Amino acid sequence: MLEIRNLTKIYDDGTVALHNVSFTVPDGEFLVVIGLSGSGKSTLLRCINRLIDPTEGQILWDGVDITALQGDDLRRMRRKIGMVFQQFNLVKRSTVMTNVMAGRLGYAPTWRSITNQFDEADRKRAQSALKRMGITDQANKRADELSGGQQQRVGIARTLMQEPKLILADEPVASLDPVLAHSILQHLESLNREDGITIVCSLHYLDLVQRYSTSVIGLRDGQVVYQGNKKQILRMTDAEFKSIYGEEAERMGGISGDLAADDEDSAGEEATE
Amino acid sequence: MSEKVQTVEEKPSLVPPVLAGLLSLVVPGLGHMLARQFRKGLVLLLVFLSAAGLWIWRVSDAARREVGFTAMFKKAIQLQPILLIILVVLVLLYLLIAYDAYKTAAKAKSNSFLLWVFVLASFFILGWQIGEIRPDVLVRDGKNSLPLLMRVLWPWEKALYYPEELLIGSADVVIPCTENAEVPPRVVEEGDPYVTVTPNCGDLSEIAGAEGTKLRMVGSNFAPNDETEIWWVDQVRNEFRYRYGGEYVKIVTDENGSFEMDVIIPYRVIPTTGGKGYAVWQVEARQVASVGEPVLSEELKLSVEKMIETIFLGMMSTVFGVILSIPVSFIASRNLMSANWLTKTIYMVVRTILNIIRSIESLVWAVIAIIAVGLGPFAGILALTVHSIAALGKLYSEAIESIDHGPVEAIQATGANWLQTVWYAVIPQIVPPFVSFTIYRWDINVRMSTVIGMVGGGGIGYLLIQWIRLLDYRSAGIAIWFIAFTVAILDYVSSEIRNRFV
Numbered sequence: 001m002l003e004i005r006n007l008t009k010i011y012d013d014g015t016v017a018l019h020n021v022s023f024t025v026p027d028g029e030f031l032v033v034i035g036l037s038g039s040g041k042s043t044l045l046r047c048i049n050r051l052i053d054p055t056e057g058q059i060l061w062d063g064v065d066i067t068a069l070q071g072d073d074l075r076r077m078r079r080k081i082g083m084v085f086q087q088f089n090l091v092k093r094s095t096v097m098t099n100v101m102a103g104r105l106g107y108a109p110t111w112r113s114i115t116n117q118f119d120e121a122d123r124k125r126a127q128s129a130l131k132r133m134g135i136t137d138q139a140n141k142r143a144d145e146l147s148g149g150q151q152q153r154v155g156i157a158r159t160l161m162q163e164p165k166l167i168l169a170d171e172p173v174a175s176l177d178p179v180l181a182h183s184i185l186q187h188l189e190s191l192n193r194e195d196g197i198t199i200v201c202s203l204h205y206l207d208l209v210q211r212y213s214t215s216v217i218g219l220r221d222g223q224v225v226y227q228g229n230k231k232q233i234l235r236m237t238d239a240e241f242k243s244i245y246g247e248e249a250e251r252m253g254g255i256s257g258d259l260a261a262d263d264e265d266s267a268g269e270e271a272t273e
Numbered sequence: 274m275s276e277k278v279q280t281v282e283e284k285p286s287l288v289p290p291v292l293a294g295l296l297s298l299v300v301p302g303l304g305h306m307l308a309r310q311f312r313k314g315l316v317l318l319l320v321f322l323s324a325a326g327l328w329i330w331r332v333s334d335a336a337r338r339e340v341g342f343t344a345m346f347k348k349a350i351q352l353q354p355i356l357l358i359i360l361v362v363l364v365l366l367y368l369l370i371a372y373d374a375y376k377t378a379a380k381a382k383s384n385s386f387l388l389w390v391f392v393l394a395s396f397f398i399l400g401w402q403i404g405e406i407r408p409d410v411l412v413r414d415g416k417n418s419l420p421l422l423m424r425v426l427w428p429w430e431k432a433l434y435y436p437e438e439l440l441i442g443s444a445d446v447v448i449p450c451t452e453n454a455e456v457p458p459r460v461v462e463e464g465d466p467y468v469t470v471t472p473n474c475g476d477l478s479e480i481a482g483a484e485g486t487k488l489r490m491v492g493s494n495f496a497p498n499d500e501t502e503i504w505w506v507d508q509v510r511n512e513f514r515y516r517y518g519g520e521y522v523k524i525v526t527d528e529n530g531s532f533e534m535d536v537i538i539p540y541r542v543i544p545t546t547g548g549k550g551y552a553v554w555q556v557e558a559r560q561v562a563s564v565g566e567p568v569l570s571e572e573l574k575l576s577v578e579k580m581i582e583t584i585f586l587g588m589m590s591t592v593f594g595v596i597l598s599i600p601v602s603f604i605a606s607r608n609l610m611s612a613n614w615l616t617k618t619i620y621m622v623v624r625t626i627l628n629i630i631r632s633i634e635s636l637v638w639a640v641i642a643i644i645a646v647g648l649g650p651f652a653g654i655l656a657l658t659v660h661s662i663a664a665l666g667k668l669y670s671e672a673i674e675s676i677d678h679g680p681v682e683a684i685q686a687t688g689a690n691w692l693q694t695v696w697y698a699v700i701p702q703i704v705p706p707f708v709s710f711t712i713y714r715w716d717i718n719v720r721m722s723t724v725i726g727m728v729g730g731g732g733i734g735y736l737l738i739q740w741i742r743l744l745d746y747r748s749a750g751i752a753i754w755f756i757a758f759t760v761a762i763l764d765y766v767s768s769e770i771r772n773r774f775v
Contacts (some may be wrong), residue, residue, distance in 0.1 A: 079688030106688025
């Protein structure tokens, strides 16, 4: 279980990115974080694996306070948390295989890893990760020769090498077209359902949120303004929507709670199928 | 104008148009200032004052020895008519400023284009005069220097050397004829050139004009069809060339290498005969004949040697520069050094030092290095290394600063440590720019090392400047050709390597 307690992040320039954020994520959850650009979604995700150090508050993961970890303990914690990025963040000039193997760095001894001597088990693990993502035949290409959707699959394969218990996905589909977006999210969904990996993912489009999430929190100006489970998301009202995205926001796509309220059961079922 | 339509920019002139024009005649630009165009007026004033000041300096410089303004002016115009043109332009500019002030004050839609053209024109002509630009000299003297230039452009006659041999045949002449002269017998080896004279004694010519004894001189075994000089050697081994009627005497041998001619014993103040009463002279026939196959000339060999030295000079300084600038570049990168105030201070200090070193040319560093380690290639290597560290340190650190932070973040997120992160996320990103900059620097270093010898830093530049000073344009041409070859090949190689890596 991941428990966020009173998390606050203030940047050096005085920007308050997160203000007193608290929520819990039970194991096996597909939590989606929604909110406008600049609402603190990325900061929140990066606080969880300490790419950003929070100013105040605690992050408890299975009872261990992540915010207090240092050095090797921090790295050991990080290797159990995978991360997927909007811009994929692959090393473009390296091969797909090298990028995937990089996911194993947290486990490999330093000297062996920089001389590229990974053991046989790691290589097999990489093969199966590539196979699972359907990119086995791309293994020896340079990462920048791949299309966006393929690059994101390499990104997920990299996190699979970590054998993670939790995956943080920072707008993983914001740079992809709708078809690819579904494909990538289905991969994440299968990891969530079949492997029981907890997912914390930020998303923009409400239809994707309603389709894939099992629970949602909404951030606005660094504060939690909405929390809901699967049922509640499907019934999100315009008022709730505007509390997250602001008064001037207009809803596009997804299923409106106002409509769902009229014909609750049918709308709800359609969406979950 | 009514109050209503007036905006801040359209405030009326403080003075009437005519007055603005007249004031501009007193102080150029003053009219504009009072017509609420203060900045333009100030610029015009400064422009006019500096142009006029430069003109006065050039006039006094041209007629340095004259006293009094009129005399100076007359002399200067006479020597440098272009100064008169500048004066005309300046006067026109002066009038134009006044006219423009009038127009500005009158709020007429004036076009200042002509004014600025005159401003630019006056400085252009001043530049022409100060730079002593004289295309006529280029055309006239350029034509005269064509033969010299041709020697530089096509110096290859000097690339080969034809070995030469001096052939000498000589015979003894006893002066005057006497019975008891002791002349050692001559031994002539088979095939060597030899000369006989008949008779083999006689009297000198006299200063009054009476000719001395005429001798029949026969020579054999010389190089055929070649020019032969006649020399005398007196009893104290003074050599002098034989003249007849004021001209040096030469004879061309026949196809068998033989010749036959008359010589007259010349006039000479006789040094002491040593009490013997006679002197033994030699008459010699001398030939400079080329023998054997042509060989590569000394200049060509020297050029090749020094060119190799030059290439290695550039290579070594690049290697040292790269090795030393990599660590420097890491502490000169803002993104790696922004952790706290201490690292930021180090960053600032290192950057400043790099900028100072880089702004001093390698030639200057070479002079400094020569003071330290003396003349020779090591001084050149030191100079180029110092400059390379500064230049590469900056380029490398900028490459490090411009890496994509995304992969670094992603690798960190996998639990990798610092070394693994640098190895997997930073190095792959900086390899292409590093390779590219390194080759670029190697290119510059070899090119610089061709001239660093001019101040004594080793390499081919040393030969080049020496030959130019000796007016040996053919040898200089050879050196220049080698430099051009090397730089062209280097250009090609470096672009090939760059294409492979980047």
